[in-house]
Amino acid sequence: MRLDKFLVDCGVGSRSQVKTFLKKKQVTVNGQVETSPKTQIDEDKDQIAYLGQELTHETFVYYLLNKPQGVISATEDSRHKTVLDLLDETARHKQVFPVGRLDIDTHGLLLLTNNGDLAHAMLSPKKHVDKIYQAKVAGIMDEEDILAFEKGIKLKDHTCQPAKLEIVSVDRNASTSLVQITIAEGKFHQVKRMVAACGKEVADLQRLKMGPLSLPNDLELGDWRRLTQEELDALTIFGIPLA
Incomplete structure (x- = not known):
């Protein structure tokens, strides 16, 4: 692997920034200053350091984003800001993508990675990966709704798998409810359509x-x-290599 590519992969900077760092003699390979971006290195054996700090090459990267409303779950779009626009240069260089989607007006947890096998496992219907949402609802949700969710909501084009509806609070004066909904699917607008x-x-x-x-x-x-390492350890339940 070329030294400049290794440095970019490690998040040291963009390719042009990395060339500047090399010219300034801020990078060493096996303890020796290296100034050429074309230098070939073995990312598994050679010791590469920037400003004296040893670097570790990453094949896969994992980002946890608190997605805001008004941003779409895509890698590029001509009209809207995307979740990738919120991340750093390393994420773009590594070509990360969102694992699943959140609607443009939905906010909250979104995982982005370049590990396609992990993304496939987490989104596979066979894995039944639970997703928990908190919803503010116009209307009073009640025991009848809880039972309907448990049975499986019938939509026009799809019968949902059994889901869990928990009523957190109800404001009868405002006729609103705060609920938590657990689903193991990820159909288009599913939570909104179920409600x-x-x-x-x-x-x-x-x-x-x-x-x-x-x-x-x-x-x-x-x-x-x-x-975090703890979160990465938790993802090993999918049986996919993470490094």
């Missing part, structure tokens, strides 16, 4: 969990961070 089938309307929708991943309380809307 609509009960005669109510979702006014705000937030995803709180997807499989073993939860939305951190301290992650502000529009902010992201890399997965």
Whole structure:
């Protein structure tokens, strides 16, 4: 692998920035200063350091994003800002993509990675990966709705798998409900359509969990961070190599 590609992959900077760092003699290979971006290195054996800090090559990267409303779950779009626009240069260089989608007006947890096998496993209908949403609903949801969700909501084009509806709170004066909904599917507008089938309307929708991943309380809307080692360990339940 070329040295400049390795440095970009490690998130040191863009290709042009990396060339500058090399010229400034800020990079070493096996303890020796290296200034040529074309230098061939073995990413598994050679010790590469930037400003004295040893770097580790990453094949796969994992980003946890608190997606805001008004941003679409895509890698590019001519009209709207995408979730990729919110991430760093490394994410774009690594060609990450969202694992599943959140509607443009839905906010909350979104995982982005370049690990296609993991994404496939997490989205596979055979895996039944639970997704938990919190919804503010116009209308009073009740025990009848809970039973309907448990039975499987019938939509015009699809009968949903049994789902869990938990009523967190009800404001009868305002005729609104706050609920949590757990589904193992990910059909188009599914949560909104399920609530609509009960005669109510979702006014705000937030995803709180997807499989073993939860939305951190301290992650502000529009902010992201890399997965922690604990979160990566939790993803090993899918039996997919993560490194």
